Amino acid sequence: MEVGDFDTPPQIFNTCVWKVLPALRYSAQRKLKAAPGVITEDALQRLREAAKMEVQLNNDLCASLSGKPVGYGDEIQLRHVQSGAVLSVQPHEISETVRECMKVFVVSDGEATENAHFTVVPQFKNRS
Numbered sequence: 001m002e003v004g005d006f007d008t009p010p011q012i013f014n015t016c017v018w019k020v021l022p023a024l025r026y027s028a029q030r031k032l033k034a035a036p037g038v039i040t041e042d043a044l045q046r047l048r049e050a051a052k053m054e055v056q057l058n059n060d061l062c063a064s065l066s067g068k069p070v071g072y073g074d075e076i077q078l079r080h081v082q083s084g085a086v087l088s089v090q091p092h093e094i095s096e097t098v099r100e101c102m103k104v105f106v107v108s109d110g111e112a113t114e115n116a117h118f119t120v121v122p123q124f125k126n127r128s
Contacts, residue, residue, distance in 0.1 A: 014081070014082060015082055017080075017081040017082070018078045018079065018080055018081065018087070019078070019079045019080075019081050020070060020076050020077075020078060021062055021076065021077045021078075021079055022061050022062060022065050022074075022075070022076060022077070023075035023076060023077055023114075023117040024058040024061070024062075024077060024112070025054055025057070025058060026054070026112055026113060026114070027054070028047070028050040028051045028053070028054040029051045029054060029055070029110070030113070031047055031050070031051075032047045032048060032050070032051045035047055070120055071120065072120055072121060072122055073119065073120065073121070074119070074120050075117045075118065075119050075120075076117070076118055076119075076120060077112070077116050077117060077118070078116075078118070079109065080106060083106075084108070084109050085106040085107060085108055085109065086106065086107055086108075086109055086112040086116045087104065087105075087106055087116060087118075088104070088105060088106065088107050088112060088113070088115045088116040089102045089103065089104050089105075089115050089116075090102060090103040090104075090105065090115070091115060
C-alpha cells in the first residue's frame with residue numbers, strides 16, 4: 001500500500017477517508033483493561049458489564065447522530081475508515097513541524113482516550 005504525502009498523494013483515494021463521529025466515551029473500557037489481577041470475580045463482572053454498556057451507548061449515539069450536520073461547539077472524533085484508527089493528540093508534546101501545535105497521531109480504537117475528542121470552532125469570531 002502506498003502511503004503518500006503532500007507532494008505525492010496516494011493513488012487510492014480510499015486510504016485518505018476519515019469518518020466523523022460524535023465524541024465516544026472510553027472510561028469503563030479503560031478501567032476494565034487496567035483492572036489488577038487480584039480483583040474479585042464480582043468486581044470484574046461489574047467492570048465487564050459497564051464496558052459492555054458503554055460500547056452499547058457509543059453505538060446508540062453514533063446511530064442517532066448519523067447523517068446529521070456537525071455544528072460549532074460539537075465534540076467529534078475522526079476515525080480512519082480503512083484502518084479503524086482514531087486521530088488523537090498528545091497534549092504535553094509539541095509538533096515536530098509546527099512548534100505552536102500539539103503532536104497529532106493515530107491510535108487504535110481500543111486505545112483511544114478523551115485526547116481523541118476535538119471541538120469544532122469557527123476560524124474567526126463574528127459578533128452580531
